[in-house]
Structure formats: structure tokens, C-alpha cells
Amino acid sequence: MSKTRKIVRCLLGGCLLVLGIVSAVAAASDEAPAQVAETLKKTYPKLEFQKIFTSPIAGLYEVAAGGKILYFAPKTGHMLAGELWTKDSVNLSKERLGKLMGEKLKLLPLNKAIKIGTGKNTVIEVTDPDCIFCRKGSDFFAQRKDVTRYIFFLPLKMHPQAEQKARYVLSAADPASAYEEVMSGRYDEGPIPFFKDNGVIESHKEATALLGLNGTPNYWINGTFVAGANIKAIERLLK
Structure with a gap:
């Protein structure tokens, strides 16, 4: 065998070895989510989750559940609740949640929402009429002329009068004015x-269930998700 052919064979062998390593890494990073999901169901049968993703940490998986990101280790059965950050100060938990919530926006029936304003910034709100933080956010947006708001109600069980107030607003001849009153x-x-319930609240319940939310307030500012009445974060996004 000539020296040239030996070199070619060595190079090909090296390429195949590298390809094998890359394939193995890809397979490891894409470890069957179905298997992880089954383990999760068996370990935490009462947990309602939407999706499972791989995380940057080997053996740890991101679990989207209840509008939050949890972390599950199938081998040990441990579950972590908290935020995962990179060394460059990137909040991976918030980043993942934002992407998930952003994907769901296109499924929302905006024609069923309360629309307030005609500004250039699109704001989608999920709110409870008796939530003090929701009222804080509502008051902030009421002062601005640069937003178009689409509001969905999520009355929480901790507020016994909230659903009736939401029904009143949605059944009003002028929902925007009734919303400001409430x-x-x-x-x-x-x-x-006194009002005659038009049943629109049901479409709001379906919309918020679709988003997987169980708390208020929640906002999307031009498609970017903000959990809670984080006014500073909202102001940055509006700029």
C-alpha cells in the first residue's frame, strides 16, 4: 500500500471517529423525552406538566408546569424549583418560559378580550379584578397612551367576588369602562x-387554561412575557 493511500485511510478513519463522537453527543443531548416523561409521571403522579426539555446540566431536565419551569432528575427522582442561570448572568429559566408563553400567544382569541387603547405597543394582560398587584399594573397602563391592551380575566379562588366582577365587566355594554370601574x-x-351574564367569561377561562397559568398578573409586552407587576421590566420593554 502506498504512503498516500495510508494517509487517506488514516484521515477517513479519523473523520469517522469524530462523526461517531458527534453522533453520540447528539443522541445524549436528545435523550428520549418520552422516557423521561414516563418516569416523571410515575415519580410525581399528581404533577400536571406541559412539556419536558433537556437542560445544559447532564441528567437534569426542564419541566414546564403551571406557568413555571421546574427541574427533574430522572435517575434520582429529585425535583428542583428555582431559576437556572449561566455564568454570564443569563436567566435560562426565564428565557425558556418566555419562549413557551410566546408560542401560545397566537392561540389566544383576542376578539374575546377587553380591548383598551390604540397605541403602538401591544400588551396582553391576564388579570384578576381583586388582585392588588393586578390593580397596580392596570393603574400603570391607564396612564399611558402608547399601548393597545388586550385583557383576559383569571379570577382566583382566593378572591370570592372576583369572578362575579369579571362577569359584570365582560357583560357590560362598554367593557372597557366597566373594567376601569372595577x-x-x-x-x-x-x-x-344588575347585569345579564353573556357567558364570555368561559372563553377567558379556556384561554388562561391554555396558557397554563394559575396566578396573576401576567403580561406580554410586544410578545415578551413578564410575570407579575414588574413595572421596571415593563417600562424597559415599552421603550
């Missing part, structure tokens, strides 16, 4: 005016 606390002490 969020200002006008009916906190007195009775809600």
Missing part, C-alpha cells in the same frame, strides 16, 4: 350593578 375598587364595598 379595577378602581368602586364595587369593593357595595353591590355590583
Whole structure:
């Protein structure tokens, strides 16, 4: 065998070895999510989750559940709740959650939302009429003229009057005005005016269930998700 052919064979062998290593790494990074999901179901049968992703840490998986990102180790059965950061100060948990929530926006029935304003910034809100943080956020947006708001109600069980207030707003001839009345606390002490329920609240319940949310408030500012009345974060996104 000539020296040239030997060199070629060595090079080909090296390429095949490298390809084998790359394939093995790819397979490891794409370890069957179905198997992980089955283990998760068996370990935490009461946990309702939407999706599972690989994480940068070997053996640890990202679990999207209840509007949050959890971390599951199938081999040990441990579950972690918290945020995962990179050494460059990137919040991977928030990044993943933002992508998931952003994907779901196109499924929302915006024609069923309460629309307020005609500004250049699109804001989608998920709110509870008796949540003090929701009212804080509502008051902030009420002062701005540069937003178009699409509002969905998610009345929480901890607020016994919230659903009735939401039904009142959605059934009003002018939902935007009724919304401002309720969020200002006008009916906190007195009775809600008589109204004929139009049933729109059901579409709001379906929309928030689709998003996998169980708390308020939540916002999407031009497609970027913000959990809670984080006014500073919202202001940055509006700029």
C-alpha cells in the first residue's frame, strides 16, 4: 500500500471517529423525552406538566408546569424549583418560559378580550379584578397612551367576588369602562350593578387554561412575557 493511500485511510478513519463522537453527543443531548416523561409521571403522579426539555446540566431536565419551569432528575427522582442561570448572568429559566408563553400567544382569541387603547405597543394582560398587584399594573397602563391592551380575566379562588366582577365587566355594554370601574375598587364595598351574564367569561377561562397559568398578573409586552407587576421590566420593554 502506498504512503498516500495510508494517509487517506488514516484521515477517513479519523473523520469517522469524530462523526461517531458527534453522533453520540447528539443522541445524549436528545435523550428520549418520552422516557423521561414516563418516569416523571410515575415519580410525581399528581404533577400536571406541559412539556419536558433537556437542560445544559447532564441528567437534569426542564419541566414546564403551571406557568413555571421546574427541574427533574430522572435517575434520582429529585425535583428542583428555582431559576437556572449561566455564568454570564443569563436567566435560562426565564428565557425558556418566555419562549413557551410566546408560542401560545397566537392561540389566544383576542376578539374575546377587553380591548383598551390604540397605541403602538401591544400588551396582553391576564388579570384578576381583586388582585392588588393586578390593580397596580392596570393603574400603570391607564396612564399611558402608547399601548393597545388586550385583557383576559383569571379570577382566583382566593378572591370570592372576583369572578362575579369579571362577569359584570365582560357583560357590560362598554367593557372597557366597566373594567376601569372595577379595577378602581368602586364595587369593593357595595353591590355590583344588575347585569345579564353573556357567558364570555368561559372563553377567558379556556384561554388562561391554555396558557397554563394559575396566578396573576401576567403580561406580554410586544410578545415578551413578564410575570407579575414588574413595572421596571415593563417600562424597559415599552421603550
